[in-house]
Amino acid sequence: MKLVGDLTTAGLRAAQAWTVRREQPEAWREVSRMHGVFLSLLSPGCGPATPRDLIKFLHRPMREWVPLDWDSLPDEVGSFKILGADDLLTGDAVEYGSDYSEALFEDHEAGIDWVPRWARQTFERVERAIYTVLSSAGQEEYVATRQMLIEVPAGTADRVSDELHARGALHTEAYEPLPPDRQFVVGSESWYVPCPTCKWPMHVQGASLACRYPPHFGRFQVTDERDGSGVPRVRGPVVASALSAADVVCVHEAVWRYITVPGVTEVALMRWLADQAGIGGDAVTKWPHKDRWDITVRAGATIFEVDLKDTRSPSKITARPPRARHVVVPDYRAWQVAQLRRSLPAGYEVRTVRAFKTAIRSALKEAR
Template identity: 40%
Template structure:
């Protein structure tokens, strides 16, 4: 057990250090914009600290450094709030991690998807919402070299999406080969998990992945995504999400994808000593996946799945246009991902497209897309009107409405 006095010292030390680490206000902004920037910055810092604390707390049994991490993050939050506000001890912070984040975060003046997120379930395990939603808001609290927790905290808890993406594809970007970049990225999106030998065969022999390199590490299937139904090595199973193909979380009798919008939810049917089966409980039209043997299986790191595989699914969905209209050219991730797609019609019409899958539309606005057409997954259709208002110079669509738009153009062009 870590000494509580030591934890309090670590908490206070981090509180003092954060004064040098958290970003300063931009003095060039007018007071109203400055206050908004400051509020978003503080909410981002508190969200990151809360997420890291929740991950640490869920691993406290096997990781002694978890206790100190909770203390350090309490210090971060103390600094973000200032004297007399927010949790002042690690115990107070842990209690709040079982509550909706809106009770912990500084006021934002508007509703946020974060407000209802609960990071820790009643039994102290990390919630799916932590990986689905909260990691969208992470920011750098310390220089990586000065952050000892990066040795054991998962990357998605402390790195931003663009950092994971840059590290994953750094060698391909430097090599300058667009075809290899595209096939390698496609492989991670379409083959994020499977038997290791099968994955190797797919990458080296399947036509869609010609030239693909192994740019991401494939790790053992995480323990919380396995189900054991017997004592033998071959009597452990996992199930791929029918949408993203990454291992679903297993908490008997529930098996579900950790990315909520995929709506992949199933009930586990365990028949004494026989391989288990799933029964779909969601109303979405999805196939029920077959159980896969854990022995010999691997999957991409959770950060790569969350920040490369998941957003890549609606990007690749745009290729359905090429299949429907001969002569239409769809280039995915051209110029090393300057855009997510460039679509060219035979009559010379061209669309530059960025596909954005953010929990909060503000995350898109804060980092405006380069493309003229901003496309969100159909499960984010509620963001379209807000994005049209906040990005008036862009054309904003859902994937389905954009596909219809291009289809209408192609039919009209063919009729002339």
């Protein structure tokens, strides 16, 4: 797996450099360097012949052109394109790259402008820094802080400060100024559009907008139209609204990926459970023991201890089996259920959110 991680990281670095080759002439050197990494890691004659060949190959899944024993590796490894038809990193590459971006990054390279932020400062390091603060909290402070990072991933600095105090949440330094790649200019003002699912600012490419998390809604377009208040109209698969970018902050990308994104499903399930007749809010414990698992809920005579897992790589779940017996994955990860049932030790119950709700209803029905 380390070899695959090294190859993936090299491909991600080459791809990111390629996307800014017109603005950053030094990026060509990075592409050449990463081509050299591929040649050093693969057997003679098995790698791309030239740096341009490397870029061409990155538009295809690595399983199609890297000669490895892929059958011995998890199905999701090497199954995605790193560069899309638009010559930008694909959403899958950004998501999966967060798992494999440490291998070739050294501290002295942290200032390279074209290296993506999720690679310059790896997600795991940022996540650990946030949890260092959370670990010092009492249970109530922990819940309040974590829920705020999920429910308020962006907003004006004043709003974030007000929410912090109103919720009794801890100051974690999770928020940073809204990055330029999340903003667009219409008229003389800067705007951003929160993802309709996670509320984090969507990535901007010209007039096109998209959440960097692939399972969330697809692409949106900024139009030339304005509403009655002068706000640019946004078109897409669902309703999305532009907001002023003035004085806006948002959670760091690592916090968004590892706390906000999975938390959207966690909090939605918590609310659904609390609304069920026969359960109620007092029977739902959020992130017990400061996230030893995600939810404890009593439904009739049954106590469910639940760990909700939202990752592209089921092998990451099986490598570190959850502490809770009930493992729940989002409905859009339904394909993982069979694999997890095969791979996790005996005693685990693996379901989608939809199937878990059915199990809760059955438990409540038996209690009646």
